[in-house]
Amino acid sequence: MKTEATIVGAGPTGLLAAETISKKGYNVAVFEEHKRVGYPVHCAGMISVEGFKRLGVEPDPLFHQNTVYGGRVYSNDGSCLTIKDNKPRAYIIDRGSFDKHLADRAVDAGVDICLGSRVEEIVLKQGVASSLKIDSSDVKSEVFIDAEGAKGRLLARSGIDTGQQGVYNGFNTELCVDSIEADMVEVWFDTEIAKDFFVWVIPISENRVRCGLGTSESNGATKLKKFVKKRFNKDSNTIHSGLICTGGPVNQTVYPGLMLVGDVAGQVKPTTAGGVVIGGLCGKIAGETTVKALESGNVQLLDEYDSAWRAKYGSELQTMLFLRSILNRMDNDRMNRIFSAFIEEGLEDKFTRLVEDGDMDMQADVIKRAVSDPVILGALAKSAGRIALSEILSVFRF
Numbered sequence: 158m159k160t161e162a163t164i165v166g167a168g169p170t171g172l173l174a175a176e177t178i179s180k181k182g183y184n185v186a187v188f189e190e191h192k193r194v195g196y197p198v199h200c201a202g203m204i205s206v207e208g209f210k211r212l213g214v215e216p217d218p219l220f221h222q223n224t225v226y227g228g229r230v231y232s233n234d235g236s237c238l239t240i241k242d243n244k245p246r247a248y249i250i251d252r253g254s255f256d257k258h259l260a261d262r263a264v265d266a267g268v269d270i271c272l273g274s275r276v277e278e279i280v281l282k283q284g285v286a287s288s289l290k291i292d293s294s295d296v297k298s299e300v301f302i303d304a305e306g307a308k309g310r311l312l313a314r315s316g317i318d319t320g321q322q323g324v325y326n327g328f329n330t331e332l333c334v335d336s337i338e339a340d341m342v343e344v345w346f347d348t349e350i351a352k353d354f355f356v357w358v359i360p361i362s363e364n365r366v367r368c369g370l371g372t373s374e375s376n377g378a379t380k381l382k383k384f385v386k387k388r389f390n391k392d393s394n395t396i397h398s399g400l401i402c403t404g405g406p407v408n409q410t411v412y413p414g415l416m417l418v419g420d421v422a423g424q425v426k427p428t429t430a431g432g433v434v435i436g437g438l439c440g441k442i443a444g445e446t447t448v449k450a451l452e453s454g455n456v457q458l459l460d461e462y463d464s465a466w467r468a469k470y471g472s473e474l475q476t477m478l479f480l481r482s483i484l485n486r487m488d489n490d491r492m493n494r495i496f497s498a499f500i501e502e503g504l505e506d507k508f509t510r511l512v513e514d515g516d517m518d519m520q521a522d523v524i525k526r527a528v529s530d531p532v533i534l535g536a537l538a539k540s541a542g543r544i545a546l547s548e549i550l551s552v553f554r555f
């Protein structure tokens with residue numbers, strides 16, 4: 158059988174690209190190094206309600222575990238801002254079963270998923286992707302999509318350096334707790350525990366949570382154990398680790414015959430490192446671009462992929478990257494002062510309204526509205542100082 162499109166990686170972005178192409182009648186193969194789709198699981202499993210709609214996926218009981226309405230955001234001195242909506246904001250899912258669901262959909266659409274097949278190299282001939290090296294065989298195809306996940310180790314082995322920045326370690330553990338608000342997540346900003354990111358507590362039920370953190374430092378698992386002990390007075394169970402992408406998109410996502418999608422392309426929200434929705438949507442765009450190129454017999458049309466996904470999500474990701482760079486400059490002291498000022502000024506309602514109107518995936522609008530609100534700016538000036546405020550405004554180029 159001749160394969161027209163070949164994809165590396167059976168994560169959500171590769172699978173959505175594969176399904177899109179196969180639905181149009183083309184032969185698609187996905188190569189996945191693990192023996193089981195979706196495992197091992199690294200992800201915290203929080204996906205926005207609107208994200209599911211955008212991806213065209215129903216929240217199936219096979220993977221849906223819980224629904225959340227808002228969150229409590231803490232600074233390291235325990236100051237807390239509560240933001241709660243009156244409608245469901247996100248679904249908590251079992252990522253392994255979610256990926257399996259996407260794989261089943263892809264197989265139903267005709268995709269051939271080859272498990273336990275590690276791609277050793279993308280072979281480039283005169284700069285054009287021409288085959289994949291798997292074991293001792295060469296797999297040829299007209300179009301290649303690399304959806305290998307963060308860091309791009311396969312790309313590096315193949316001689317392509319994406320220059321991806323801001324890839325940190327993420328850690329997750331699950332534990333039983335005495336009781337927790339089942340409809341609220343917790344986010345903790347504490348640079349001593351989670352430098353350049355945050356800690357999350359995600360309720361799976363009233364007495365079970367998924368707790369994790371991201372950090373630019375190397376001792377994240379130890380820090381997570383300490384956090385769990387302090388927050389729940391419990392010892393951690395097994396800790397799973399993976400890579401989180403916080404540095405925004407890479408500069409180049411198309412090479413002759415080859416497109417990059419998902420984490421490897423940096424199509425991830427730099428604020429939260431959530432990459433299932435925007436990465437998945439970009440996977441669909443890569444699929445549509447492939448169909449266009451195959452229909453016209455002109456592989457050069459793949460070049461359109463880069464501008465197509467950037468036109469939709471480029472400035473969203475850029476604005477989130479600005480906010481990430483500001484958050485990364487905040488030490489605990491400054492963050493505590495900002496939280497106190499927000500609480501003193503009674504800004505919780507304002508934030509709740511912003512979040513109610515806002516979009517968890519396309520965050521640019523809500524970020525811009527927050528940093529142009531005079532009351533929020535006043536509280537920031539009071540707590541972080543005028544110099545810090547002008548730094549923030551300069552980042553947003555106001």
Ligand SMILES: Cc1cc2nc3c(=O)[nH]c(=O)nc-3n(C[C@H](O)[C@H](O)[C@H](O)COP(=O)(O)OP(=O)(O)OC[C@H]3O[C@@H](n4cnc5c(N)ncnc54)[C@H](O)[C@@H]3O)c2cc1C
Pocket residue numbers: 165166167168169170171188189190191195199200201202203204274275276277304305306307311327328329369398399400401418419420421425430431432433434436
């Ligand atoms: C701790 C943690 C928590 C997270 N929480 C969330 C969250 O709550 N919400 C959210 O939206 N996102 C979250 N993310 C991010 C999310 O997991 C990623 O953005 C998403 O999985 C990206 O999908 P992908 O298809 O690009 O890559 P992946 O899901 O990483 O899939 C890549 C696949 O490629 C395979 N592969 C790699 N190299 C090869 C090779 N050489 N040959 C064959 N196969 C290969 C891998 O085995 C893997 O199956 C989290 C990440 C981490 C680490």
